[in-house]
Amino acid sequence: MSAALKRAQSELATAAVHAGSHEDGNVAVIVEGLTRRFGDGPAVLDRLDLAIAPGEFVALLGHSGSGKSTLLRTLAGIDPVVEGAVSRPREVSVVFQEHRLLPWKRVWENVVLGQEGKDGRDRAAAILEEVGLAHRIDAWPLTLSGGEAQRAALARALVREPGFLLLDEPFAALDALTRLKMQGLVGELWKRRRCAVLLVTHDVDEALLLADRAVVLERGRIRVDMPVALGRPRKHVDPVFEDMRETLLKSLGVSI
Amino acid sequence: MSETLISLASRGRSQGASGRIALRELGRFRRYLSPLLLVAVWQAACASGFVSTRLVASPWQIAQTAASLIADGTLTSNLGVSLLRAGAGFGIAAVVGVTLALFSGLSRVGEDLVDAPLQIMRTLPALALVPLFILWFGIGETPKVLLVALGATFPIYLNLHKGVRSIDPKLLEMTRTLGLSRLDTIRNVILPGALPDLLIGIRYAVGVSWLMLVVAEQVNAESGIGHMMMDAEDFLRTDIIMVGLLVYGVLGLLSDQIVRFLEAKLLVWRPLARGAAR
Numbered sequence: 001m002s003a004a005l006k007r008a009q010s011e012l013a014t015a016a017v018h019a020g021s022h023e024d025g026n027v028a029v030i031v032e033g034l035t036r037r038f039g040d041g042p043a044v045l046d047r048l049d050l051a052i053a054p055g056e057f058v059a060l061l062g063h064s065g066s067g068k069s070t071l072l073r074t075l076a077g078i079d080p081v082v083e084g085a086v087s088r089p090r091e092v093s094v095v096f097q098e099h100r101l102l103p104w105k106r107v108w109e110n111v112v113l114g115q116e117g118k119d120g121r122d123r124a125a126a127i128l129e130e131v132g133l134a135h136r137i138d139a140w141p142l143t144l145s146g147g148e149a150q151r152a153a154l155a156r157a158l159v160r161e162p163g164f165l166l167l168d169e170p171f172a173a174l175d176a177l178t179r180l181k182m183q184g185l186v187g188e189l190w191k192r193r194r195c196a197v198l199l200v201t202h203d204v205d206e207a208l209l210l211a212d213r214a215v216v217l218e219r220g221r222i223r224v225d226m227p228v229a230l231g232r233p234r235k236h237v238d239p240v241f242e243d244m245r246e247t248l249l250k251s252l253g254v255s256i
Numbered sequence: 257m258s259e260t261l262i263s264l265a266s267r268g269r270s271q272g273a274s275g276r277i278a279l280r281e282l283g284r285f286r287r288y289l290s291p292l293l294l295v296a297v298w299q300a301a302c303a304s305g306f307v308s309t310r311l312v313a314s315p316w317q318i319a320q321t322a323a324s325l326i327a328d329g330t331l332t333s334n335l336g337v338s339l340l341r342a343g344a345g346f347g348i349a350a351v352v353g354v355t356l357a358l359f360s361g362l363s364r365v366g367e368d369l370v371d372a373p374l375q376i377m378r379t380l381p382a383l384a385l386v387p388l389f390i391l392w393f394g395i396g397e398t399p400k401v402l403l404v405a406l407g408a409t410f411p412i413y414l415n416l417h418k419g420v421r422s423i424d425p426k427l428l429e430m431t432r433t434l435g436l437s438r439l440d441t442i443r444n445v446i447l448p449g450a451l452p453d454l455l456i457g458i459r460y461a462v463g464v465s466w467l468m469l470v471v472a473e474q475v476n477a478e479s480g481i482g483h484m485m486m487d488a489e490d491f492l493r494t495d496i497i498m499v500g501l502l503v504y505g506v507l508g509l510l511s512d513q514i515v516r517f518l519e520a521k522l523l524v525w526r527p528l529a530r531g532a533a534r
Contacts, residue, residue, distance in 0.1 A: 076433050077432070077433065078429055078432060078433060092433070093433070094430075094433045096426070096430065098426060100426055100427055100429075100430040102427065102444065102445060102448070102449075103525050103526070104448040104449070104451075104523075104525045105444070105448075105525075113431075113434060113436070113444060114431070114434045114435060114436045114440060114444075140524070140525045140527075141525075142525065142526065142527050143527060156434075160434075
């Protein structure tokens with residue numbers, strides 16, 4: 001099968017997911033009128049509405065203090081819903097910027113932490129194979145490199161087979177080359193598993209490389225909600241890619 | 257040209273490496289050199305009459321006394337009594353300290369009830385309680401064991417409490433997103449995370465235990481290493497006193513080694529601990 005044909009098919013598949021979800025109202029995540037303020041300060045999230053379809057990959061951009069983190073923490077269930085409504089799948093997993101592995105548990109024990117059943121090691125082995133970390137299954141987390149630790153964190157998130165995966169700047173602390181590899185890995189895992197993804201990032205390129213939709217948050221409201229109608233795999237040299245990049249950067253207050 | 261350079265460089269390095277190893281061997285030996293020298297000087301000073309053996313026994317005299325004290329069973333029986341007191345006191349301290357620290361570390365109510373009084377009490381020098389303990393508990397085993405227990409409880413409590421309270425909140429947040437129950441979080445995150453601090457507390461507690469024991473046995477005792485030393489004082493037997501000091505020193509050293517060994521075994525996940533265990 002030619003690459004072009006493959007791409008066309010995957011595009012079709014994506015389109016089908018979208019159409020299906022919007023027609024019968026089958027939505028993975030719904031945020032309605034979500035408002036959050038701390039103390040008497042201005043609203044961090046201001047009557048925010050957002051819907052994410054099953055299997056949709058949404059990138060969330062915005063400056064520090066735009067409410068990205070608060071939205072993510074609310075969706076992850078770490079912060080409470082004070083005002084507004086949030087509906088989300090039962091299984092939600094989070095990958096943070098820091099790996100947050102327990103240093104006193106081996107990699108595989110970290111992966112299946114809190115999972116029941118005796119086949120924990122086998123399940124961990126399978127998922128570690130998928131993220132390319134099978135050879136470090138018995139390693140102690142403090143001996144892992146940054147990229148390896150983040151792979152382990154990804155494995156821990158995926159072993160729960162989440163309907164919704166939250167990624168909180170997961171590649172921000174990695175070196176440039178490792179980051180590229182990890183972006184490729186996340187793209188592939190998503191293609192295979194098709195869970196809804198919300199990727200919080202500062203990196204416009206990363207958003208355009210991976211997401212179906214790029215959302216820019218500003219002062220707790222959505223300023224831009226832009227579908228990224230590009231085939232995959234995506235190329236920076238694509239003129240459409242270049243245009244979108246400019247649009248997003250402009251909306252973030254960066255002109256080039 | 258460049259090849260020559262490389263080979264020269266590598267030869268230089270290998271020579272440097274072997275030289276360094278030899279130096280390190282020497283260094284290890286060097287560490288024992290100065291203590292041995294001190295003992296030799298001490299022996300010489302005693303033998304030449306420069307230092308009166310009535311005030312300071314010579315090393316050779318001390319060795320002979322130790323041998324005879326072991327032979328007639330005095331040392332072993334007194335050592336047994338001392339070990340039992342320190343062990344019992346430390347055991348009580350471990351149970352009480354760990355229980356209180358977990359109670360106050362894991363619950364708000366516990367913190368309010370337990371932490372304030374303990375923080376106040378820890379500022380009291382425990383040794384100042386000796387007269388009170390003798391009035392309350394007499395001169396038997398109870399005041400001695402309790403004095404050790406009292407002194408050793410604080411380092412265990414303080415360190416474990418700090419360990420529980422200083423668990424990385426990011427890890428706790430992570431376990432919440434994984435849906436771990438409170439019990440699972442305590443078992444998988446809080447207890448193992450506080451273990452390094454508990455072991456530090458235990459190391460301090462062991463040191464304090466010996467200190468309390470020395471005082472308890474010298475103030476009022478019928479047996480034990482401290483009693484043996486006080487007895488010797490009456491007969492101006494500096495050699496026996498020195499043997500007692502030696503025993504205390506060895507006990508302290510041994511117990512510290514045991515805790516270090518425990519640390520290396522229990523904290524294998526720390527790169528540092530693994531290096532030390534090797």
